Amino acid sequence: MDALGITVQQLLTQLVSFLILFFLLYKLAYGPIMGMLDSRAQKIKDSLEAAETARLEAASSAERVEAEIAAARVEGQKIVAEARDAASKLREQEQDRARSDVESMIERARTEIAREKEAAVEEVRKEFAGLAITAAERIVEGSLDAKSHSSLIDKVLEDGIGERKN
Amino acid sequence: MGKLLSSPKLLAIAIAGIVALLVSVAGGALGASFGLGQLGGPIPFISIPAERVAYIGSYPLLNSTIMFWFGGIILLFVAWRAGRNVKDVPAGWQNFMEAIYEFFSGTVDGVAGGEPKSGRRFLALVSTIFLVVVIINWVGILPGVGSVGRIETVEEWVHHHIHDLEELVHDEHPEYSDEQVHGLALVHLLEEHGADTFVAFHGIWVPLGNGEQKRVPLNKIVTFTSDELHKLEDKIKVGDKFYEDAVYQRIEHDIHEGVVKEVFIGGDDNEYDFRGKTAGLLVPYLRGASTDINTTLGIAIVAMFTVQIWGFRALGVRGYGGKFVVNPIKQGPISTFVGILEGFGELTRTMSFTFRLFGNMFAGEILLIAMAFLLPLIGIIPFMGLELFVGVIQAYIFAMLTLVFGVMAVASHGDHDSHAEDH
Structure with missing residues (x-):
């Protein structure tokens, strides 16, 4: 033992030094680092789990969105089709109305024309009657032979026509 | 080769290297055979026990203890920097410490069965052993460790060595007085250690050159002839005022003076003249802590003691103690014998821990000196x-063996029990 230099005193010194070192290392480094490593592992585990749930949620919500989009598309198509129907119906109605309007207008025009014609004919008839009376008066005034009679009528007629023309 | 010659820088480095090698060879032990060898360091006195460098009260402070504490302080500083403000995103020292700790965390879990945290109980001790052994190994090979120290004079050397001889003489001849015992012991010391060599110091420097051949034997520092010694011995045994004898007084004076008195013939048959130079031994102020058996034994005891605690805590007093103490009647005398062997096994493990680390590091120190x-x-x-x-490897081996022994201790030897019940 002596030749190797082992003495109880020195052995205890080194042993206690080592134990103190062990204790202080534990206090200074191992404890905090171990706690930190554990908490970090826990944190990583938690965040991985959170990421997983978020991923699942995202997947499900994407599905939902897709379905909604599909529904909306169908809806839109329906609306468009309805609008198209309504428009064509409206157009037909308008066309019908226009047509009937035109027809009624034509009708009205026709009756108007007819009325005008009748009025004109009436007026002409009235004029003729007046002329005839005038001519008769003249005949009565100057007249006597048939010959001058008829030439007189012609003259009146001609005058009448010329007057009308003027 | 062409590339080497074409680049002046490389060429200069190569030439410098060759010159350094030649100077080194010529200045070393090989050159000493051709009359050169002026650069060779002397082989110092290699002492297995660590040397005392100071006394704190009556407590002798060893140079190895100083290095143990020095390494410990470095380690504590690193630990303090690493652990004072741990963050989830590590930086600097924390990163370094964490890397080591994580490595050992993985290793202990792997050895202890692979489950996460299954080796947690071993972790602190195993990583402490590794870190402490690494740091004391590494600070032990710093330049200056083992080569800077004080000169132990011949007087001090005699004082240290005469103590054992005095006890021997006293046991042999209890009737002698203290003076007689001291005188006889001195005579025996000179007879036995007359050829022990000392270094002749140049002032405070250990002289370079020629190494071993220049070491001065004790009998050229303390001059005596064997005839004188015999006469003196007889005189001391009679006890007749021997300390007034001229020879005795000269010896005492020479020891006290501790300077080289005579020309001597060195190991290479050359004559060396160191007359007037102080002779002594170098006592290094610092010495690698792992080159002291006290340190390695201390750590080994802590390791193996903790292994026993792990065993008892895991298996209980009956479970773990049953490994060593076996009832010879119930389970047969062979099992009892095996149990005793197991107990001795724990002791030999402690010893092998001690001497593996000590041997490797001590040999490394001597290798550097050589x-x-x-x-x-x-x-x-x-x-x-x-x-x-080697420092890292030895630390790793120490830590890993502790871990393996620990795992073996906590493993229940259930197959052993069921085996015994079968018979």
Whole structure:
């Protein structure tokens, strides 16, 4: 033992030094680092789990969105089709109305024309009657032979026509 | 080769390297055979026990203890920097410490069965052993450790060595007085250690050159002839005022003076003249803590003691103690014998821990000294690297063996029990 230099005193010194070192290392480094490593592992585990749930949620919500989009598309198509129907119906109605309007207008025009014609004919008839009376008066005034009679009528007629023309 | 010659820089480096090698060879032990060898370091006195460098009260402070504490302080500083403000995103020292700790965390879990945290109970001790052993190994090979120290004079040397001889003489001849015992012991010391060599110091420097051949034997420092010694011995045995004898007084004076008195013939048959130079031994102020058996034994005891605690805590007093103490009647005398062997096994493990680390590190220290002697200046460089490597390897082995023994201790030897019940 002596030749190797082992003495109880020195052995205890080194042993206690080592134990103190062990204790202080534990206090200074191992404890905090171990706690930190554990908490970090826990944190990583938690965040991985959170990421997983978020991923699942995202997947499900994407599905939902897709379905909604599909529904909306169908809806839109329906609306468009309805609008198209309504428009064509409206157009037909308008066309019908226009047509009937035109027809009624034509009708009205026709009756108007007819009325005008009748009025004109009436007026002409009235004029003729007046002329005839005038001519008769003249005949009565100057007249006597048939010959001058008829030439007189012609003259009146001609005058009448010329007057009308003027 | 062409590339080497074309680049002046490389060429200069190569030439410098060759010159350094030649200087080193010529200055070392090989050159000493051709009358050169002025650079070789002397082989110092290699002492297995660590040396005392100071006394704190009556407590002797060893140079190895100083290095143990020095390494410990470095380790604590690193630990403090690493652990004072741990963050989830590590930086700097924390990163470093964490890397080591995580490595050992993985290792202990792997050895202890692979489950996460299954080796947690071993972790703190295993990583402490690794860190402490690495740091004391590494600070132990710093330049200056083992080569800077004080001179132990011949007087001090005699004082240290005469103590055992005095006890021997006293046991042999209890009737002698203290003076007689001291005188006889001194005579025996000179007879036995007359050829022990000392270094002749140049002032405070250990002289370089020629290494071992220049060491001065004790009998050229303290001059005596064997005839004188015999006469003196007889005189002391009679006890007749021997301390007034001229020879005795001369010896005492020479020891006290401690300077080289005579020319001597060195190991290479050359004559060396160191007359008037102080002779003594170098006592290094610092010494690698792992080159002291006290340190390695201390750590080994802590390790193996903790292994026993792990065993008892895991298996209970009956479970773990049943490994060593076996009832010879119930389970047969062979099992009892095996149990005793198991107990001795724990002791031999402690011993093998102690001497593995001590042996490797002590040998490394001597290797470095030898290289300073064989190939001065450059020979030490590759071996410094080697020693750094050995330092880590030994620390790793120490830590891993502790872990393995610990795992073995906590493993229940259930197959053993069921085996015994079968018979």
